[in-house]
Amino acid sequence: MAQEGGCFCNKIRLSYTGEPSAHVLCHCLDCRKISGSSYSNNFIVPDDNFKLVSGFPKTFSKTADTGKKITSHFCPDCGTTLFRTGESFPGSVIIKIGVMDDPEWPNKNVPKGELFAPERVKWIAPIKNAEQFPGMP
Ligand SMILES: [Zn+2]
């Protein structure tokens, strides 16, 4: 069964099927800016399992510290970043978990790793049993 999500104004809708191939928190400074929050929570699905259901996201690309290009796909009306694609993740889409419709999604899916762990905001505890990476593995 497809899991669905959308932006804050709901003009852009997406869905995915199957199990995510990865699910991580990211504590890098770019993710703070993009999310407007303290860290990001993201899962990865193969292109074939991803569907843009409605709307036309705007894109913004930046070269990451790795030297690889990464592109944010966001709603031109409400500004929500829904997903990202990049040269470090060929054939995959990185979805922001906050856009999923099911309010229980984050409770049912615990991140398995944390990227850029040393940049973690000090009062945020590591997730138990989540693998800690100094950067991008
Ligand atoms: Zn929107």
Ligand SMILES: [Zn+2]
């Ligand atoms: Zn990040």
